[in-house]
Amino acid sequence: MQSGQFLQSDEWEKFQQLLGRKTFRINGNLIIKMPLFKISYLYCPKGPDEITEKFLEEAKKIAKKEYAVFLRFEPDKKPSAGFIKAHDVQPACTQILDLTSTEDDLLAGMKQKTRYNIRLAEKNNVKVERCEKNNLKFEEFYRLLKETGERQGIKLFSKVRYKKLLAFNDLFIAYYNSEPIAGAIINFYQDTATYLHGGSSAEHKKVMAPSLLHWEIIKYAKNNEMEYYDWWGADEKKWPGITRFKKGFGGNEICAPGTFDFPFNQLIYKTYKYIKARGEG
Structure with a gap:
């Protein structure tokens, strides 16, 4: 693909x-x-x-x-x-997850730590929501995105650009005790779901919300007949921590x-x- x-x-x-x-x-x-x-x-x-x-x-x-x-x-x-x-x-290289496998096989293909983090987030009652595209949800997401950018030294686009981007894509947010702590903008096109942008809070880091967030997105994509989950960028030199997180879900790296x-x-x-x-x- x-x-x-x-x-x-x-x-x-x-x-x-x-x-x-x-x-x-x-x-x-x-x-x-x-x-x-x-x-x-x-x-x-x-x-x-x-x-x-x-x-x-x-x-x-x-x-x-x-x-x-x-x-x-x-x-x-x-x-x-x-x-x-x-x-x-x-990104020239990215990590691709084949969604034609069963959920059990997808879990089995993950690293043990990733499976553990998903179960831990479930145990902590983290809830993932596919959100309405309104100002409240956007502001929740943008706060997470901005915090992540400042924490990791990532230069962001303008706030207006992300808001316009959301008109053509889907927003998912993970909540812990009704507090938004992780979010992602996902593109659905043809047979592929692509992770475009994401952010998370440094608070409640131990509940492992990002792992469950993406697992729920993967299941949603699979249930909506997507065949691939594209992590949209994998580079162990430029983004070691992010790439390690993405590769924890399994799949294969492809490069252009x-x-x-x-x-x-x-x-x-x-x-x-x-x-x-x-x-x-």
Whole structure:
């Protein structure tokens, strides 16, 4: 299976438009015009399946009209020479759980510690709710997300972006004594449920709410005919603790080649890369 196909969906295109971005389609592939200083670039998230001359010609036509310097894309297979490897925008590697197995088999495939944490959360009467998309529930989730970002040093998107994102996705929150202590935004597209964003409270950490939260989401996805649970990112070097948590549920890691650039204007592209490198240095 291919990870991240929801990024090519009509819903994701509408979300991008809500963010004020122009979108296009080339042979069905979503192309997003992204701001870059006073100019722009074109971004094809998790696509296309294959870079062809016809695709590039159509992209060049759009780039000329929109003053785009380069095309950024994320193919399923490594492209031929002539394309420049860039920093990954979306996770190149992720952990995938096959939901066609029985619940007993899914539990058996987990690490013993994960099964223990699920049972401990159940014993502590943690309750997981698939929430209504209202301001109260969003604020509960955003507080958890913000706390997690501050605790782990993760830079968050704007609050408005998460609120707009929720219009196209589902929200699950785990409660302990009626207090929200863990939450997750989940995307359901075709046969895959994808974990997009999550947060948890440092309080009541010992009741292990995140483990039960995801187990309940997995069961919900399975009962709604999803075949895969995509953890949306696994990297033991960049995110060791988060990745260890995800891999505790079992499954398999899959990797894509990552992100590549195709410059339309070599001079401006090289200038952009130089400025970017100086900023990172």
